[in-house]
Amino acid sequence: MTNLELKISASLKQALDKLKLSSGNEENKKEEDNDEIKIGTSCKNGGCSKTYRGLESLEEVCVYHSGVPIFHEGMKYWSCCRRKTSDFNTFLAQEGCTKGKHMWTKKDAGKKVVPCRHDWHQTGGEVTISVYAKNSLPELSRVEANSTLLNVHIVFEGEKEFDQNVKLWGVIDVKRSYVTMTATKIEITMRKAEPMQWASLELPAAKKQEKQKDDTTD
Incomplete structure (x- = not known):
């Protein structure tokens, strides 16, 4: 896997x-406010x-x-209860499957894996994925790829x-692919190895199984 070049916008x-x-500017207040939970603070637990x-x-x-939220082959679901849906809003509205205590403070929560709205489009020579995450942190984020696989890890808004x-x-040219990070989103631009229309962004499950069979027979 190769880390794609990160281009950071002025915004x-x-x-x-x-x-x-x-x-x-707020560092002096931190000690005083550290344990204070403000009215209106959102719970940091996933799905709450x-x-x-x-x-x-x-x-x-x-x-x-x-x-954790999982997005795979157009389906969205939580790894804990695996109630799959293709609709993003339905996914966000899914009631939790675990009962416990609210997590109000960041120091208890640490990093929080969250779902992000994302979509993709293509031209003859490129495929672009847009991930709508605000204020992403370049030093903590990475996008890795080989010719047929993409791994995306984005840290944004401090703790998400x-x-x-x-x-x-399809197949991409990794060396000519790159990532553009702006204040409102991340765009992953992948250069197609061949100028052709892709039927979808992800390889369907049936084709994956066929590929695996071919690999074993070879």
């Missing part, structure tokens, strides 16, 4: 610089949409997904992570 650099300045309303929220049962592995429908 992202400006946004990250602003975030660094604001976080620097509850917000902190006061002390009663500390006793409330959290219904959440203990696993997006991961996706894609078995590509």
Whole structure:
């Protein structure tokens, strides 16, 4: 696997610089505010949409997904309960499968794997995937690829992570492929090895199995 070149836009650099300045100005307050949970704070557990309303929220049962979001062959589901759907909004609305306590503070949550809206389009010579993640962190993000496989790992908005592995429908020229990171999204531009229309972004499961059979017979 090869790490694709990351091109960082001016808009992202400006946004990250602003975030660094604001976080620097708040450092003196951190010790005082460290344990304080503000009203309206969202729960950090996956799939939970509850917000902190006061002390009663500390006793409330959290219904959440203990696993990670998975996007595969057009389907979206959580690894813990595997209720598959092709609709992004339906996926986001899926009720959690685990009961526990809310997680209100970042220091307890650490990095949080979250779903991101993404789509793709193509021209005769290129395929482009757009991942709508704001303020991505170039130093912590990476996109790896070989001619038929793409691994995406994006860290954005400080503590959020997006991961996706894609078995590509066609073959790409890795050396001529690259990633553009802006303040509002990440665009992965893959150069096609041959100028042809792809039937889809991902290789269908049936074709994967055929490939595996061919590999074993060879």
